[in-house]
Amino acid sequence: MLSIVEKDFGTPAPRPARLWKNVGMRSGGDVDVAAKLVTLTIDGREISVSEGTSVMRAAALNDINIPKLCATETLDAFGSCRLCLVQIDGVRGYPASCTTPVAPGMKVTTQNAKLAELRLGVMELYISDHPLDCLTCPANGHCELQDMAGAVGLREVRYGYDGDNHVYAKQGGEANPRFVAKDESNPYFTFDPSKCIVCSRCVRACDEQQGTLALTIQGRGFDSKVSASQAEDFLDSECVSCGACVQACPTATLSEKSLISMGQAEHSITTTCAYCGVGCSFRAEMKGEEVVRMVPNKDGHANHGHSCVKGRFAIGYATHTDRIYKPMIRAKITDPWREVSWEEAIGYAASEFKRIQAKYGRDSIGGITSSRCTNEETYLVQKLVRAGFGNNNVDTCARVCHSPTGYGLKQTLGESAGTQNFDSVMQADVIMVIGANPTDGHPVFASQMKRRLREGAKLIVADPRRIDLVRTPHIEAQQHLKLRPGTNVALINSLAHVIVTEGLVKEDFVRERCEIESFDKWRHFVGDALHSPEAMEAVTGVPAAQVRAAARLYATGGNGAIYYGLGVTEHSQGSTMVMGIANLAMATGNIGREGVGVNPLRGQNNVQGSCDMGSFPHEFPGYRHVSDNAARDLLENAWGVNLLNEPGLRIPNMFEAALDGEFLGLYIEGEDIAQSDPNTQHVTAALTAMECIIVQDLFLNESAKFAHVFLPGSSFLEKDGTFTNAERRISPVRKVMKPKSGYADWEITQLLSNAMGYPMHYTHPSEIMDEIAALTPTFTGVSFARLDELGSIQWPCNEQHPEGTPTMHIDEFVRGKGRFMVTEYVPTSEKVNAKFPLILTTGRILSQYNVGAQTRRTENVTWHSEDRLELHPSDAETRGIKDGDWCGIASRAGETVLRASVTERVQPGVVYTTFHFPESGANVITTDNSDWATNCPEYKVTAVEVTRVSQPSEWQKRYREFSERQQELLEARDAADAR
C-alpha cells in the first residue's frame, strides 16, 4: 500500500531531469521542468511535459487520472494489466498509456464508451479471482483494486466463484490445489496469496528498487503466482525485509502487520529516519499519537521512496517497556536508583557539577554529544560545555568512527565532508568501494549503487572480507582487492604509484586546481619503486597485477567515484588513508563534478551534523578552530561569555584524565561509550573513577550503569529538529507525538544549563537553528521555513548557494588549491605473533544498528540475535572449531567468548565480528591503539588467538554479575515507588 498522502503519477519522471536537479523538488510535478518540453492534447486539454514522460504521467500531472493497476511511479512501466488503455488519434488499437511516451501533437482520449467496456472486462476478470471480503480487509480505504473497481463502475461479476480460483482453501469440498495459505513468517508484514492479482509490482520493486531479486512469478497464465526465492517462506528467502514490495502492492496481499492490527492511519507527517547516515525521508503515518506505519517518502531526496528494514519497520524500541520515563539519581553507583522530579534531578546534577568544578577546577567536567540527536540538540550541548562549563571538553561519538574523515579531507580539500550527493552515483562509470559494506551499513544507498552497477558501471572493492556487493544478482566486481587488515595506506600508495608511473595523471586538472609544489612532492614520493604494487604485494597480500588493473580502471574508466567507510577510518593510519584517497581523486581529476568524488559513508544518522555543530574539542560549529580569533569573537559576542582558545579533551583523553583524577564529571547525551568505545575494561575503570556521570538516554544503557543521574531522553518521534546525512543534506525531523518523559532532549539540556547558571531561553528548536545560521557561514541560508519549502538542503547554503550545494569543489577547492599530502605507510604496532596469530576486524550488519540499543529492542533480532565470530575453514580446522561452537577470543587487551561461524567470506588469518550486543564484549578485546591524528580507535585491527571453549570468559561473568546487580538497583527503584 502506498502512502496515504502521496499521489501516484504511475510512471517515473524521465531520468535526466530527475537526476540533474537536486534540491527544491517537493512534488513529482516540479521535477519535469528542466528538460525539453513536448506539447500534446489529452481529453481536449493542451498539456506540456518533458520529453520521455509517459502519457499516463502526463495526464496524472494534470489531474486526469487514467485507471491503472500494474503501474506505479517508483517502477518502470510494465504494461501488463491493460487497464490503462487509451485511444490516440491516428494510432491503431488501444495502447497502454503507461508504456506509451508522449509525442508532439499527440491527441489522447482517456475516456469513452469503448475504453469503458474494455476496462470493465479487465476488472471483471480480476475480481472473479479475488475474495470479496473488502469490509474486513486491512487494505480497505486504500486498496487500488477496490478503487479501480469503483472507477470502472464494476457492478457484477458474471463468472461466479465456483470454478478454478486462488481464493478459497476448499473447492467443492476438496482441498483447492491453487490455494496458498498466508505467509506470516516475516515479523513485520504478511503475504496473503489469495488476494494477489499478479500485477508483479512486488517482483519489480524487489528487482528495480531494492536490487535483491528475492521474488519471482512462477507459472504462466492463470497458474502464475508470486513466490519468494524458491517457494520458501519470506523469512527463509533472500528477502532483506526492506518493505519495497509491501509499498508497491496495490492490494492487501502484502500488508504491514501494524496496519492489520491498527487499521488505516488518518494523518501523515514527514520526518527523517534516525538510524543511519543515508538519512531517508519517511512519512510517519499516524493514528492520533500512534505510528501505524513508516512509509518512505517518494519525494525524499536521499531515498526517492526507498527504505531498509530499520527505518521502515524497526521503530518498536520507541515504545519498548525498557524505556525509562522518569528522572533518577543516586549518590554512588552501588546505590539503588531513586526516582525524583525533574527539578530535583536537574538541581542535583548541577550542584554536583558545580561542586566538582569548585574542588578540581573548571576543566574537570565535560560533555559528550550524540550523533543520534538532532543538530539543534548537539549544538546546545556543545554550547553548554563551552559557555556554561567554561571549557572545551566536548566530544562526540564521531571520534570513534569518522573523525579521520574530517581531518583528512580538511587538510587536502579544505572541507570536512563528502563531495557529492547520493544521486551522483548514477553518473559514475567506475565505483571504488574501500572498507565499506554498503549493503549492510547504508542499504538504501547501496540499492542505488547496485542500480548503477546493473546499468554497467564497473566496480572495484578493496576489503579484507568478501562483502555482499562483490557478487550479487547481475553484479560482479571487476576487482576485489582482498588486502590484509591494517595495510590500507600501503595499498593506496601502490595504486597511486601506478597512476604516477604509467602516465595516468590528469595533468591539466592538477596544474590548474592543485598546489603544484605539494603535487610534485607527492609524485616523487609515490613514484618511488618502494611503493610499486610488486614491492607492496608482500605487505598487502594483493597480487600486483590486480592493483595495476584497478588503478588503470579507476584512472581511465570515465567518471571514477570513491566510497569509503569505517574500514578506512578506524585504523592507526585512518587520517593518512583519507588523505591518500583524496590524493588519488585529485591526481586523476575525479573531483568537482557529478559522478566522481570522495564519499565517506557516514555511520549514524547525524554523524555529519554532530561534527558540523562543533562537537569536537578543538572546533567551534562550522569547523573553526578554537584559536581562530574572528570566530571566537563572534561567538563570545553572541553567547555573552569568554571562550577558551585552547582545545579541550577528546573522549580517550577524558578517560585518561579521569584515571589521573583530573576529570570527574561527564554529561553524556544519547551515547553509549561503555559499549561502543574500545578497550571496555579501560573505559569502565575510567567511568568508575568519575564522581558524577549524567546520562541522558532512552534506556538504562551500558554507560548508565555507571551513572549518578539519569535523565530520560526522547526518541526522534518526540521532537522537532534536523539531521544531516552523509551527503551534507539537512533534513527535517518532526515531532509526531509528545515527549514521553515530558521533555525533548534540547529542553533537558536547557534546564541543565539554566541550573548551572548559564541561561538559555529557546522556546522551539527553530530558534536554535536560527542561531546556528547566524553564527555559521556554511549555514546562513538554513531555517526551518526554508527546509519546509525545499524539503531538504545540502550545506553550504548561503548567499552564493541559496538552495544548497549538491556537488562541492566545482571551480575551486574550498581551501583554494587542492593539497597533496605525503602518505607514508607506517605499519600498526598491533602485530600478530605466535601468541596472537590472527587478526580480528569488526563490522556491522543490516538488521542491527551500532550498539544495537534500539534494534535489539525490535523484531529485528529475528535476523540477528547474537554476535558471531566469522573464521575461515582452515583456521577453524587447525583449532578444532566447528560452526556454532563457542570459542574464546583473546587479545592483548582482554578476552571474550562468542559462537563461531565458519565461512570463506573471511580470508585465512583474519577473523571478523560485529558488536551489536553488549554481552559479546567485542570491545573488551579491541585495544586502545588509535589514529595518530584524531585518536579514532583502531577497531579494525586486533591481534588475537581463538580457542574452543565451554564457558563464558571471566569478563563476561563479571559483566553479567555487574549488569544483574545494576538491574536490581533499577528494580529497587520500582519497589521504592510502590511503597
Add this chain to the structure above:
Amino acid sequence: MNASPDHLVQMVNDIAGFFDAEPDHDAAIAGIENHLRKFWDPRMRRKLIAHLQGGVAEIAPSARAAIARL
C-alpha cells in the same frame, strides 16, 4: 591500564610517524608542533613535557624537537 605518560609518548611518536615522511626536516617539526597545539589539550602537552624533562623516553627526534618549541 592507567593513564601513564607512556601513552602520550606513543601518541606523539605516531604523529611524528606521519610528519617524518616530509623530506624537509624543519617542516616536519613544524607540522608536529602545529598538530600538538591544535589538537591536544594543554594538560596533555604539559604532562608530556614534564615527562620528557623527568627522564628518558623513546621518542622520535623530530617529536622531541617539536615539543621543545611548545
